[in-house]
Amino acid sequence: MNPIYVGVDVGASRTKVAVLDLSKRLIGYSIKKSGTDFSKTAAECLKTSLEMAGCTEADMVGTVSTGYGRMNVLFARETKSEIGCHAKGSYLYFPMAITIIDIGGQDNKVIKLDENGRRTGFKMNRKCAAGTGAFLEEMAFRLDIPLDEMSVLASRSTNMVKLGSFCTVFSATEVLENIRNGKKVEDIVKGVFFSMIQRVLEMDSLTENVVMTGGVVENNPYMVSMAEELIGRKILVSEHPQLAGAIGAALYAMDLFPAPSREL
């Protein structure tokens, strides 16, 4: 047996699975669209990530699920909140007092940890998509630009167009108005990113060390550069920021379900 721990993060937009070995090394992972059948997607992600890790289900010592669809993961033995999982998954790579900014598909979180990795507070966005991945998707749709090209486009901007509204729908109207007024697409896209970061930064104050996680961050590195410019310091980003929640869930599994060898 090759003992492994599995974390499953079923988000509103994407499902992520992370496989850790006993040394907490990420040895397998998978990311898929969550779709409408969370159980099926989670099972598919598990299969892919186990293949990547060269393991089988028999090797799984413990599994924890998190995210909005956490209750739909049939093979998980326990559930944890995504706040806790993002905290744990981030602290693994940055073991110090940190503020985590997670930009997810439909919600944002700001989580504060002390130097021991204990949560001292957290905030989620209000019931509104402003500043989330859903906002970015809507803007990409309005601008008729593939989502994965937004980051590169924004980096080419020389004259950012600021969007004034809090609201995703009103922002879309502003985007159309700017297009009509002949503004350059890259300048509008930069304004879209700027708006997202502003929404997140107004959620809570930041401590010295800031970590960013989430799919939006993984797919749009420009956003991190812009956030760094805005807060005036370097932001910490792990190798797989989108997997922070899933990795955290696997770490919870490690705490909850000791490997057979550990019990001896």
Next chain:
Amino acid sequence: MAAEEVVLRRLKTSKDIGKFMSDYYHELDAASKSGKQKIAWCTSVGPAEILRGMGFLIYFPETHSAMLGSTRMATELIPKANAIGYSPEICSYLTADIGAFLQGVTPLSKAFPGIESIPGCDVLVYNTNQCRDVQDWFAWYSRKFGVPSVGIETHRNVGTVTDTHVSSIVGQMESLVEPLEKIAGRRLDMDELKHAVALSRQCSDLWEEVLATAAAVPSPLTFFDGTTLMGPAVVGRGTQKAIDVYKLLLEELNERIAQGVGAIGEEKYRIYWDGMPVWGRLGPHSKLFAGLKANVIASTYCSSWIFSALDPEKPMESMARAYTELFIVRSDEYKENYIKGKLELFHCDGIIYHDAKTCPNNSNCRYGLPQRLQAQTNIPALMINGDLNDLRLLSDEQTKTNIEAFIEQLEESKA
């Protein structure tokens, strides 16, 4: 965190409270049908004792609105009021209640068989201590029924309650007497007024004792119980019946304490709730917390019907003082100290602030108070967004995630 089997221990006295409420509404209904006794509509912390001193029966629209919320009728009715110009941004008690009137429905008819509608109205009497919206709410009914709406404009942001505050409210209350006497068709009987103030004070003292039982570990009471048990304190102020039912309740709670019986299966975390309840989610929220071994034991809201200044020997002055000492009209400095005292008294592990979209006066987390209080007490705080009545302003999933994560945080900090 997986929710475990939920154990919620129902209080036997809740049946007596239910009977109290049923009798109260049936009495109003009978008076409304017979026309034998005048009915005053009054805000929840309006000058009820003056009305009792003139023989009025009293109906409280805010309690009706809370029922619209708890029966989840409100969300369907609010748009009716929106459509006639009452914004979805203003008090959803107001919009739900006016919406219900426009639609011709009431939760009373389901809850209390035999009652088909809300009672009639001879006069509307308000105190703006809850908010300015009550004035506009009553103004609508005043136009609709063609009856007067009279009231008291309160002081706000009150630090220390001074004689100047009190005398100005006394003046306003005295000026209500003559117009109310005309509607009542009789004089204000000072002995009846003093008697009503004495009964209100006894009711308030008993309600305070009831809430104080939650200081026991485990607490025999939850905030969610409290929101319905407080009915007599709101609508029965100034009556003997409210006192009688609270004596029974107190006895049962003290029995629980003596036997070490808590209101939930296992009480590992003790939470303070600031702000309005989400009326349409009382059941799911109580189960959610109990499943996480957390008991919401105390609240600002339920404590709002404690009027310790009431003194039958000085009825007007003491009413003015009691209704100005209310938490809701006080300065943030006062509020901070008040909540801090409650967190200590009830040995709370955490505090949850409900930011109710349409109720700014009961949402105390909009001007940095939670952050200041956390810095002083080191007690973790969580803010949740929602509303008292309008469920369109609520995200159940987000609320659940927030609360689960908060309890996880408390668990980790205790570990």
